[in-house]
Amino acid sequence: MQQPKATLGGQGEGHAPFSPPSRRTFLRAASALAATAALSKTAQAAQSAGRLPAGSDLDPVGIDPRLNLMQRATFGFRAVDWADLESMGHAAWLDWQLNPAAIPDAQCDAKLALYPWRNDSPIQMANHATLAPWELLWQYQQMRLYRATLSKRQVFERVVEFWTDHFNVYGHSESILKIEEDRQRLRPLALGKFRDLLIATAKGGCMMEFLDNESNVVGAPNENYAREVMELHTLGVTGPYTEQDVRELARCFTGWNYVNLWVAQNIGGNYGDFRFLSQDHDYGPKTVLGQFLPGTGGVQEGENMLAFLADHASTRRFVCTKLCRWFLGYEVSQAIIQRAENTWTQTDGLIREVVRTILSPANLSAAKPWLHPKVKRPHQWMISVLRSLDHSDVDAGELIWSSHYLGQPEYLCHSPQGYLDQALPWASRLQPRWLYSSVLGHGWWSSINLTTADCRARLGGTPKAQWMRYMNQHLCGGWMPQHEANLCQRYLDLVFSAETDQAVGEAFELLFSSPSFQLF
C-alpha cells in the first residue's frame, strides 16, 4: 500500500504561506459585499417559496437547454464533452451515449491500464502476489474515479452508478466478489433488461455473501435476501407483499449458493459463480405472492420467482420512479413516470430505452433543473470539480481518502439501500467541500496534483475583473446564477488589487464552494 503523504498540501511541515490577518481587509470587504447582496429582493422572496430565485438576475433564459442534459446525465460540465453535445444536439448525443460500446474511450482506458490486474479472474485476484483483496478494491475505487471523470460514456457511467446503489453491496463484504459483480454483472447489463440484471445479481456470490443467502437452507431458512429483493430491488417497501411472502420466498432460494474461495481451491469451480446445492433446497410446496409452487421446480423455482418479480407492475413503477428521480429531480410528475413505465412495458424492461425516454428534451425542460436542483452527492461533487477543471493528473489512491472525508467513499455504503438519492443527508455535510475548495487553488490538495499555475492557466489570460464570468462560462457552462457570480466577482474586486496567486486560488475556491456548484 502506498503510504499516505504527511500533509494535505505537500508543503513540508504544513507551513502554508499564510499572510497575517488583516481586520481592515475583512471589514471593508464584508460591508461592501453586504450591500451587493441586498440588491435583489426578488431573489429572496423566491427563495422562501422553496426554489432558486427566479428574479431578473436569474432568468433561466440565460441557460442553454442542453446544459440541463449535461448536468443531469453526466458527472458534471466538462468542456470537451460539452463540445460533443453542442455539435450533435440533444437527440443524437443521447443516442450516441446509449450505445456506449461504440464510443472510443482512449483517455479513460489509458488510466485504467495503470491497473494491470483489472481483467484477472476472481481466483487470480485472490492469489495476487502483492495485493490483498482490500487493496484490489481500493484500486478498483480509483478506477471508478477515473471512469467518472474521464470516460466519454458518461450516461452509461451514471446508469452504472444508479445500479451500484440499487443493488448495493458493501465493498468489503467480500472485496474480490464486489469487483466481479461490477465487472461481470452491473456493467455489462446496466442498459439491458432489468430481469436479466436482477437474476444476475441474485446468482452472484457478491449478493449471496452480503445478504446471507449462502446460509439459507431447508429447515433453517435465512430470509435476508428474500426480504431485500422485494423491498429494495423489485416491489419496493410499499409493494404488495407480506411477512409471510418473505418467509415463503426465502424457502424458494434455499440451496442457492456460490463457489466460495475454499470450494474453488479445494473442490473446483470458478470463485464467485452460482452453485445450487440440491440437498439444501426446500422441495416442499410454497405460496408466494399468491403463486402456488408445488415445490418440484428446484433451482428454477427461484429463477421463476425472480422473473415474476421483475415483471411485476409494482417493480416497474418502483424502478421507473427511482430512475426518474435519479435523472430528473426529487419530485417528478406522475405523467413523466408513466411515460417511463410505458417504455418499460413496450420494451420488456429494456433499461436503455427507459433511460432514453426519461432524458427526453420535454422531460428535462419540465423538470427545470435550474429551478428545482438536486444536491450533488459527495462523489459527484468531487468528480465535477475535476471535470470542470478538465484535470485528471491525480493521485487516485490518495483521493479515495478525500471520498471518505467528504462522506461517500466509493463502494463502501454499509446499507443494502445504497447511498441515498436525497438532499438532506448530503446538504448537511458542506464543511469538507468548503475545506477542499479552500485549499485546491493554492495547490494544497496534494492528491489532485493541481498548482496555482494550473488554475491560472484555466483563466485564459482574462483580466481579474472578468474572472467569475469567464469561469462560469468556460468551467460551468453558465450554470452559476448571475447573482452568485456577481457577488463572487465583487469579492475579488474588493479584496484583491492585483492578480496574485492568492487571488487566483480564491477565485477557484469561490467557484467550487458556491451554492450552485453543490447543485445540479
Added chain:
Amino acid sequence: MQQQRTQPVHQAWSNRHRAFAQLAAPSLQPTGTRSNLAPGQNVLVLVFLRGGMDGLSLVAPYGDPDYAAHRPTQAIPAPGSIGGGLNLNGFFALHPAAAALYPFYGQGKLAVVHTVGSPDPTLSHFDAQNRIESAYIGQLPPPGHEATGWMGRHMAALVNNVPLRGVVLENTITLAAAGAPGTLPMPDPAEFSLSGYQSTIGARRSLLRMLYDRTIPALARPAIDTLEAIDYVQGIDFAGYVPQNGAMYPSGSDFAHRLLRAATLIREDVGVEFIEIDSGGWDDHDGLGANVGPFYDRVQDLADSLAAFATDLGTTMNRVTVVVMSEFGRRVTENGSQGVDHGRAGAMLLLGNRVAGGQVVHDWQGLTPADLDDGSLPVRIDYRDVLAEVLAEQMGCTNLGIPFPSFAPTFRNLIQ
C-alpha cells in the same frame, strides 16, 4: 449481512485524517469568543445500534425455561456457568462481554428496558429505522415534516440561541436529528474547519454566508448552521483533552474515539444538548456466537467504551443520559446459520447519574409459542415511553406531542 471492517484501510484513513487536521489547524483563528450561553446544559447521548441488535443476547432471559431450547447453540449461559452472563435480577443476565458496564448497574446508574421496541410491525431495517427515528408510527407525517425526527422536532420547539445544539458524530445527519436547529454531522469535530489564507478567512466566511442565504432552503439552512458551528468548535482544544477519573477508552476503537469527542464537548460545557453516535453491523443473521465472535466483540467495544465515557465524566453524568437502542430485536429461535433473523422486541440501555438504575423494566410473559408473535418477542413496552420520559424529565420537553405525535406515553420511572 456481514459488515466487516478492514483494519488497514481504517488505520491508514485515521493517520491520513490526522495529517489533514495538522495542515488545516494553522489557518484557524477564532473570530469570536465562545460564550457559555447555556451552562450546565443537560445532554442526551443517543447510541443507535444499526442492524437490529439481539436483545435476547445482550440481556439474556436465562431464567426463562424455554430460552435455552430456542437457542441450542446461541444461548448465553446462566450466571455462574462457564462463559455465563452477569446476573441482573435473578432472571435476566447481562452479556458477559458487557462486564465493564456491570458495576454501573450495581451503582444504580444503568437501567435495562426489555421487551421494548416499536409497535410498527415492519421487519425491514430501513422502514423500522425510519419509523423509529421519525416517530410517525401508524400515521403519515404532515406536509413539511417528512424529513424530521423526534429529537429534531423536540429541539426545534425549544428556543435556544446556542449556535451548536446537536452533533451527530457521523458522516451524514440521522433522521432522529433531522430538523434540529444548529445540529450537524461531524465525523470528528476536531477537524471541523475551513482553511486557506488567514488574511481573508473572515471575508470568505462572510461571502459564504451571503451566497448561501440566497440558495434553496434545503441547502441554505445546513450551510448557515455549518458556518456557525465552524466558529464555535474552533475554540475547543480536542487534542489536549485528558480523560478524568482514570478512565481508559479502548485504544483503536472508532466508537470509543467518538465517545471521547462527545465527552470533550460535554465537559467544555458549550451548550450542546444532543449527541448521536451510531454503531453498525448488528445484523447477526449468522455466526452470532455466545462467547466468541463478532457480536461478542461489538458488545465488548460498546460496553468498554461507554464505561470509560461514564467514568471519565464522573459527576458530570448528573446532566447526561446515554440511551442505547436499535431498530428491532431478533427472532427468538436461532436459524440454521448459528444466527438470528429479524424479530420484534429487544432491549434498551440507559446510563447516567439521573437514571433510576439497577433495575430491568420489562413486561415478560414467557417464550412459549402462545407468548410469541410469529416467532418474535412481542413489543410490550413502546420505545417512545422511554424516550418521552427522558425528554420530559431531563431535556425540558413540555409538549410530548411534538416529538411523539398522537401518542400517550407511559413513564416507566426510569429517570429520577
